[in-house]
Amino acid sequence: MTTMKSSKRNALNVRAALIKSVLLMVLMCVTGLVLAHGERNQEPFLRMKTLHWYDIKWSVENDSTIQVNDLVEMTGKVHFFSRWPEVINKPSTIFLGNATPGPVFVRVETYLDGVPMIQSTGVEMGHVYDFKVILKARIPGRHHVHPMINVESAGGLVGPGIWITVAGDADDFVYSITTRTGTEIANLGSYAVPNVIKWHAIWATVGVLWLLWWFRRPLIIQRYLLVKQGSWDQLITNNDRKIAATLIVGIIVTLIYANNITKEKYPRTVPLQGSKAHVDVPVNKYAGMVTVKNLSAEYYLPGRTVTVKAKITNNTNSPIQLGEFTAANIRFVNHSVPAAMKGVDVGYPDELVANDSLKVSDQTPIQPGETKILDIEATDVAWETERLSSLLNDPDSSYGALLFFYNAKGERIIEEIYGQIIPTFID
Amino acid sequence: MKLTTNEATLLSAVTTPNSEAARIARGLDMFVVAILFFAIIAAFHIHIMLTVGDWDFWVDWKDRMYWVTATPMLLIFIPAALSYPFMMRFGLPIAGTLCAFCLVLGEWISRIVGFHLWTYFPYSMIWPAIVLPGLMLMDLVLLLSRNLFITSIFGGSAVAFAFAPANWPILAPYHEPVVHMGQLVNVADMIGYSFTRTATPEYLRFIERGTLRTFGGESTLISTGFSGFVCMILFFVWWKIGEWLTNLGTIPNVMKKHVGLGDDDDEK
Ligand SMILES: [Cu+2]
Numbered sequence: 001m002t003t004m005k006s007s008k009r010n011a012l013n014v015r016a017a018l019i020k021s022v023l024l025m026v027l028m029c030v031t032g033l034v035l036a037h038g039e040r041n042q043e044p045f046l047r048m049k050t051l052h053w054y055d056i057k058w059s060v061e062n063d064s065t066i067q068v069n070d071l072v073e074m075t076g077k078v079h080f081f082s083r084w085p086e087v088i089n090k091p092s093t094i095f096l097g098n099a100t101p102g103p104v105f106v107r108v109e110t111y112l113d114g115v116p117m118i119q120s121t122g123v124e125m126g127h128v129y130d131f132k133v134i135l136k137a138r139i140p141g142r143h144h145v146h147p148m149i150n151v152e153s154a155g156g157l158v159g160p161g162i163w164i165t166v167a168g169d170a171d172d173f174v175y176s177i178t179t180r181t182g183t184e185i186a187n188l189g190s191y192a193v194p195n196v197i198k199w200h201a202i203w204a205t206v207g208v209l210w211l212l213w214w215f216r217r218p219l220i221i222q223r224y225l226l227v228k229q230g231s232w233d234q235l236i237t238n239n240d241r242k243i244a245a246t247l248i249v250g251i252i253v254t255l256i257y258a259n260n261i262t263k264e265k266y267p268r269t270v271p272l273q274g275s276k277a278h279v280d281v282p283v284n285k286y287a288g289m290v291t292v293k294n295l296s297a298e299y300y301l302p303g304r305t306v307t308v309k310a311k312i313t314n315n316t317n318s319p320i321q322l323g324e325f326t327a328a329n330i331r332f333v334n335h336s337v338p339a340a341m342k343g344v345d346v347g348y349p350d351e352l353v354a355n356d357s358l359k360v361s362d363q364t365p366i367q368p369g370e371t372k373i374l375d376i377e378a379t380d381v382a383w384e385t386e387r388l389s390s391l392l393n394d395p396d397s398s399y400g401a402l403l404f405f406y407n408a409k410g411e412r413i414i415e416e417i418y419g420q421i422i423p424t425f426i427d
Numbered sequence: 428m429k430l431t432t433n434e435a436t437l438l439s440a441v442t443t444p445n446s447e448a449a450r451i452a453r454g455l456d457m458f459v460v461a462i463l464f465f466a467i468i469a470a471f472h473i474h475i476m477l478t479v480g481d482w483d484f485w486v487d488w489k490d491r492m493y494w495v496t497a498t499p500m501l502l503i504f505i506p507a508a509l510s511y512p513f514m515m516r517f518g519l520p521i522a523g524t525l526c527a528f529c530l531v532l533g534e535w536i537s538r539i540v541g542f543h544l545w546t547y548f549p550y551s552m553i554w555p556a557i558v559l560p561g562l563m564l565m566d567l568v569l570l571l572s573r574n575l576f577i578t579s580i581f582g583g584s585a586v587a588f589a590f591a592p593a594n595w596p597i598l599a600p601y602h603e604p605v606v607h608m609g610q611l612v613n614v615a616d617m618i619g620y621s622f623t624r625t626a627t628p629e630y631l632r633f634i635e636r637g638t639l640r641t642f643g644g645e646s647t648l649i650s651t652g653f654s655g656f657v658c659m660i661l662f663f664v665w666w667k668i669g670e671w672l673t674n675l676g677t678i679p680n681v682m683k684k685h686v687g688l689g690d691d692d693d694e695k
Binding site for chain 1: 429430434437438441442449452453455456459460487489490491515516517518519520521524525527528531532535546547548549550551552554555557559560563564566567568570571573589592593595596597599600601602603604605606607608609610611612613614615616617618620621622623624625626628629630632634635636646
């Protein structure tokens with residue numbers, strides 16, 4: 001019995017796979033192969049001056065394997081950049097979710113600063129929000145999983161992603177809820193589907209019978225000539241009229257009857273909910289602690305290096321050091337600052353952390369009240385592989401990043417930096 | 428109108444039971460019906476996908492206002508235009524039923540293959556709307572009245588009037604209230620939230636966002652009434668477009684003589 005069931009399932013899988021491969025080939029011919037979810041295809045200015053994700057934690061490790069029905073939790077912070085690109089809407093309408101290849105995970109819960117995000121919301125630029133996304137594995141396969149925020153007019157802006165392999169059988173997936181009226185829904189994905197099929201089948205049968213009623217007669221030549229001759233009594237007979245009249249009554253009675261039994265069965269319904277969630281504007285706890293000014297920035301193409309000259313003033317009362325430069329989800333960490341090194345979790349996606357240390361021209365801490373001009377150098381192939389180098393193709397040649405400073409106690413202060421960026425093409 | 432001698436001969440030939448002519452005519456019927464079937468699936472399905480689109484794709488877009496108002500209006504174009512040649516050339520009052528059947532068949536194929544097998548969306552999220560009762564009523568009114576005005580008024584509006592009642596029996600279970608994370612939504616909202624559409628976030632939903640207050644919350648009724656009124660006009664307009672396209676006439680085929688054929692009398 002079990003073998004029969006599984007062999008049937010295998011046959012189904014094979015057929016599905018076949019259909020898919022054919023469709024894939026068609027799709028590839030038409031569009032060319034698209035990788036992952038196109039997170040690298042987004043213009044660098046969009047990725048550098050909109051959202052900066054940090055402190056991202058996943059409840060499972062990168063490249064681990066979980067089972068269908070297992071939960072994955074993503075948490076972290078998302079910073080909405082002050083210098084928001086002119087060409088897209090301010091983030092007054094956004095939606096927190098996940099970037100996965102479609103519904104391979106079910107979105108169980110999402111929160112922005114503790115507020116449930118089943119609806120869309122609006123946020124303020126220049127502020128940092130905590131997010132939490134809980135997903136449930138549904139479809140087996142190796143999936144790239146990111147947190148994502150859709151911003152109206154900008155589309156989906158994705159955070160750092162990890163690879164998760166989902167093992168098991170998609171047929172074992174369950175997601176059950178109970179409605180407010182007490183209906184127990186065993187599986188949300190198949191709920192009330194038999195009823196949908198039943199009504200579609202009923203109406204399709206009526207339609208097909210009606211079409212066959214006409215199709216059984218000689219059609220084109222004979223009827224064309226009869227129309228020309230004006231023999232309408234032969235084209236539409238009394239019998240046809242009687243049946244048509246009966247059908248009109250029958251259809252109307254069926255509709256009324258169907259709605260009456262529906263009303264009895266579902267006396268309490270609510271319309272689709274379309275309100276907007278409200279999230280209080282968080283306090284910027286780093287406000288005024290460090291002043292950062294971009295003096296100049298260059299992108300040195302052959303060396304895949306971004307060099308920034310910045311004027312930094314320490315307004316706190318303890319010395320600080322620059323520990324990290326992060327832009328477009330790529331982290332450049334200063335290896336000589338232990339607190340910054342501690343910020344990179346074991347298992348954090350390798351491709352998102354630069355191999356080489358962030359180079360800072362003066363490693364001595366900036367004293368309280370002191371202003372220093374630092375040359376910051378961020379080198380990594382990521383500029384190329386993450387296609388940030390296409391910065392040069394933007395009509396808006398500017399960059400945006402976050403700077404992480406650490407004091408002696410290991411406390412972190414985060415400040416934005418932004419400015420024009422100038423390319424250097426030759427050695 | 429009187430038939431020409433040739434036409435009269437042809438008519439008597441094809442109406443003779445078991446004649447060679449009747450057999451050939453039936454063969455032509457089969458051939459044309461098969462082509463028409465696929466042509467209507469393709470044309471009507473693409474039209475509805477491009478216009479009704481997301482409202483028909485997703486359970487959490489099927490609202491009381493836009494879905495109920497827009498769908499019948501967009502549904503009526505092609506069936507109304509086809510009604511003219513079907514009825515006025517062949518005496519067949521079946522354009523609406525045929526279109527409805529072809530559309531829903533095409534939609535189910537696309538939902539099963541494209542939405543479910545290919546991109547994993549569950550069936551509870553992606554079922555298409557039922558459109559047959561309204562379009563069939565339109566045909567039946569045309570059959571009984573054989574009159575453009577009566578069909579516009581009663582048949583055109585029937586497409587809209589039957590739409591919400593035909594779909595409520597399948598939609599109602601999805602409008603049961605649910606409380607999730609302390610928020611009130613309905614099952615359809617919940618399905619839309621749970622099964623990620625990466626490129627279609629919540630705010631993109633074009634749905635009723637506030638009650639049509641002046642009408643005491645009876646959004647479906649108001650939407651249906653308005654849609655019915657517009658459908659009356661649309662049936663008339665698209666019937667006329669169908670008439671115009673049907674009567675465009677033929678262009679003489681000048682290439683004929685190059686392949687050894689003479690000019691036909693009726694092409695001169
Ligand atoms: Cu990805």
